[in-house]
Amino acid sequence: MFTQPRTSPLVFGLCAAALLGLAALSVLTGAGRIAPGQVVDYLLGARGDEHLEMVVATLRLPRTLAAVVVGAALGVSGMLLQSVTRNPLAETGLLGVNSGAALGVVVGIVYAGAQTGGAYLVWALGGAFAATGVVLLLGSRFSPLKLLLAGAALSATLTGITSALLVADPVTFDQYRFWVLGSLAGVPLERVLTVLPAILAGLGMAALAARPLAALSLGDDVAVTLGHRPGRVRITVTVAVTLLSAAAVAVAGPVGFLGLLAGYVARTVLRGRIGPQIALSGLAGAVVLLGSDVLARVVIRPYEAPVSLLIAVLGAPVLIVVARSRAVAAGAGDLIAEKSSRGRGILRSRTRGTGGSAPRPSDALPVRLGAFSVLLPLRSSTAAVLLAGLAAAAGVVAITAGQSAMTAGQALNALLGTGEGGQVLLVQQIRLPRIVAGLTAGAALGLSGCLTQALARNRLATPDMLGINQGAVIAVMLAGLTSSAATLFEHWWTGPLGALVAAVVVFGISGGIGTRGYRFIITGLAVTTLAGALVQSLLAWRGLSAATAVHAWTVGSLTGRGYPVALPVAAGLAVLLPAALALARRLAVLRFDEDVSAGLGVSPRTTRLLILALAVVLAGLGIGIGGPIAFVALAAPVIAARLSGPARLPLIGAPLTGAALVVTADTVGRVVADGAEIPAGVVTSILGGPFLLWTLLSDRR
Template sequence: MPSPSAVSADPRATPLSPAGRPPAPRVTPVLAVLGGLAVLVAALAVASLFVGAGDTRPGRVLDFLLDRSGARADGQLHTVVATLRLPRTLAGLAIGAALGLAGALLQAATRNPLAETGLLGVNGGAALGVVVGISYFGVGSGFGYIPWALGGALAASLLVLLLAGAGRAGASPLRLVLAGAAMTFTVTGLINFIVLGSGKTYDEYRFWVLGSLSGVTSRSLTGVLPVLALGALAALPAIRPLSALALGDDAARALGHRPAVTRVVVAAAVTLLAAGSVALAGPLTFLGLVAGYVARRLMGPRTGAQLAASALVGAAVLLTADLAARVVIKPYETSVALVLALIGGPLLILMVRSRNVLLLGGPAAVSGGPGGRRAPARAHRGGDGGPDDSLVLRAGGLSMLVPRRGAAAVAGLAVLTAAALGLCVVLGSAVLTPSQALNALFGHGTHAAVLMVREFSLPRIVAGLLVGAALGVAGCLTQTMARNRLATPDFLGVNEGATFAVLLTVLGSSTATFGAWWSGPLGALLAAGTILLVAGRGGAQGYRVLIVGFAFAAVLRSLTELLLAKKDLDIAQAMFTWSVGSLNGRGYSSITALAIGLAVLLPAALLAGRRLRLLRFGEDVVTVLGTDPARTRLLVLAVATALAGLAVGVGGPIGFIALSAPVIAARIAGPARVPLVASALVGAVLVAVADTVGRTAAGDTEIPVGAIAGIVAGPFLLYVLLREQRT
């Protein structure tokens, strides 16, 4: 084999790149690829005009377009082609190109191939704007949604930019991600709060959120096109800075560019493109992700070519999805968002399984699960769970090391939990006074008061405590395993699997009674098994399981939204209330099942927690000590999944608890431990208190516990993650 010097000396040899490797072989010229994509888009646009859910023959459509045989005098044909299909096709071209371009811009600016337009909170802000317009201003048409959706999206993105640009860090990729996630949490809680109080609002919102091109008219398209054009023009000055930014922030500064300003410009362009698209067709996920990925594979590192290709690919993908939505269950239509999820989900999984994909600023950037962070230096001098802070308990030949701070934290939280139980009983009734409720708890007072407290209020509060405990432990296990604050059942697809399974049990029911609590853990375990299987080898120890879980959750969420849209309003609204997270009507039967499950799973969780502590020293050390890291992760995931499934089966997918309880517990118990017991107690208190607030804050109207949790989730997430990043 010739040496490198010999190869470089040969004039016929392939020249080496600066990294010492032969450059990638030149593929099809850029113009040829762009021309091929343009031809594909044109062919799909023609197909969109000729194919539909109705029975109009393609020959008659051609007669109309060519004005033959008096076709344009046919009123029905004019309605089908000119009023329905032509605006729909043009909207597919414009929205697909806009979202494809927005996805590529965002991926280039954040140097994250997994970024998509929902990252900036645009979809959530648009949805909140539509809900506000419907609920408080009587908006009730597709065209009427546009200014509200556009205003909500712009306001949410502006807040995200302000939050991400605060301080000396500038609008870094991580700060954009954190601010966008916090905004999404907050607006979701506000949407649930508003929608649950109005059946009319929910009836209109459940169809809009599916995403569709069917309601697009020439008037609405004309109103949104200037916004999309402005967003595309705003992206042009960012092409050269983005090319430099691909080399890193330091290299971009050396070339005379300002990375923070570039990201702000890109964020503004993405906001306009995504906001106009969401306002016109509803939230369409995965489109920017798919377009950016395909454009990079076709064009390589050329930023300008990537952006042009992503716009064409986005238009092609959306037209294809819209055609499929029209014909797959002809003569009816299905959700375009569901078709996009079915396309984008597998592609996202393919991306994270590829060796060529690097998740920049990913898990490590938001790492630090409870017990997974490196303890501060003072921890080893006592006071934070270090060796000097531990107490040795001996009984005969047995001994046990008990951390003083951890034990004191658990004792204090246990007292707080008991106090919360009493306060929730005393303050949780709108009919009884606190003294009457307290007397009824001990069997004194009228028969009606005793019945109300002991048979209705008390079991619900206890169910809330148990649900919160299960979510707290599940979140602590998954966060510690992945060393990632976002690695909770809420993000791993486990909650979505359990939710979809429970909803399936009432699919053919004429009521909205949820008695099949067992379907929650069953659906969660099936979802976790599928995620692990798809993630493949090593999926449980890297970011693969997180991204596969995200993709799986997106598909299931689209199916859930479609299921709710197909049910009668009363049943759908009751199902939606439960899908937000609600403890209404929970009795002693639910408590019994959940208590038995916790009694079995908590010892397994404590065993898994001890093994997780060893994993912090590295897999080699753990293997030498006789513990199999792969089996430990499987045990952790199985226990956490079963706990989350039980909680969802009883109380619905209550968000935020699995995320926040371990964080709070780690602050109290110290960073050197895996605070499973403390997380359980914190989660119990949070759910019980949130449920009591939801029952009493709005008078006669009850707010589900999931909505209360969602409203405070965003600010809390932003505070915790940005504080850790500064640290």
């Protein structure tokens, strides 16, 4: 028996009442010293002065209408994506649709001078349509959790392209850093009315798609039997989501988590048909956004809090709850038992030999020095030499490349101090310290990623995916909140502290260090998104010149970095790398289950704590130098492992690969754009998104 017919009117009535109450509160609250009684009298037709008319009619009423319209659009678009992909984690912000629309708007501003709501809508539609198409294409191939990670990859690439455009255009960045917070302050009525037809069209298409989506939830074959065409339904949903998300971004900027929140509320309250859930998600989105906007005006009066930050505070816990649900966990493919049995099988195969002793690895060469002997792994040693050569080559190219191009011979002479005075100054005082900083930061990030991947037995378990990087960024920014951009980097030592706090939060929420599967990565993604909103808020708080310099570091940049920060981190790396090598055997034993590890004399809990501490400190030190240079911690261990083979952890190859990647990305950023420098983190974000997608597609487990 369904109870929905009795509960639906009550639920919709309560939501409508809440929306009306918040709308009244929104009109009565805000900037401008106006008593609520004056506002009521004005709304009832009484004449007021120009100040009263400006505050009520020009500021508060359009803002209230914008919150309702944008909230409903994002709520319905999120529910549509969740229904068509059968994924409760689908949401336009998390899957990169909002990032696509934001990129479209930035492209319109930079290349077409877009300033009006209509122009924003046109450019946002193009970006949102492309991103939505990619999301739906991936939705048929990925489980719910993997689709969310694929959305993170898409969002990283799109955000990297956006950052590249912003770094080259400070004027657009000044406009973007406030707009990206999702603020509704100062939204003109004309902009809302301009995008209203697109939103109404999207809502109408959502209503028409309700019945086909209900049939599609039973499977494509059942939907065809019932007279529906799955391909046409998906196209309709694509267009509807594009219209709704693009219009919302054009009005208020990219507001994340709102579709996830609205869809979660609708599915929790109404467990029946999809049609009522879509309608309720629109109401819930409007209520959440309008309530958050009202709270943003009063929580730190006389200033305003970023509305996107408030919604992220609400949405991050919901993301974690949904990710831990049974429906999502069932599709995650968490093969714990299979991995454990596989580990025992590997152990038996490795210990099987003559007389019960373990055979010598086939790629190991015995080297004897008197009474001492050691097995030298040929493949991994060869890979380490090759990667060291690549890192050195990347450094040589970085010395010679740039606007003041030099030959390799001139660079060598300048490095030795025997060349021309200008070239010596350029190489020894500017480029060489920057290269040393890049090599050190890349090595720290590469080794940190190798440790976290091995600890979690998951290639996606890297500091940037687990929220550790953003924790370090926030710590450095908070420590230098009152300092200038030039002295901000003196607080690099706070990076490990922030990374440690983020690691404790992520692993504490997800169930401990030994957690397997993808759920703890989703927890890290929630923390990363929340921390990213806080970083954007801190950037908006600073002045334009300081925010421009700090923004480059928050996306990963080596500009202005040299020996003062590189040498202390290099000293720390010289201590932490041998410590990681000393723990290599214990870490390798953790590949088996806990009973086998304990039988081999290794304490799993103590080893995990030591490895996590090493990884967190390394990530914090690397970020203190160059900021959160994305995907280096993911790509470096994977590339090094491909070269060195699966028998051993690439504890030497991963830092060498990371060093080469960071220096190469920094060099590309210096030379690819004429007259502008693209941060290394932007380069790695653009290239790292496809790499993450390849990692997800190639991971059959």
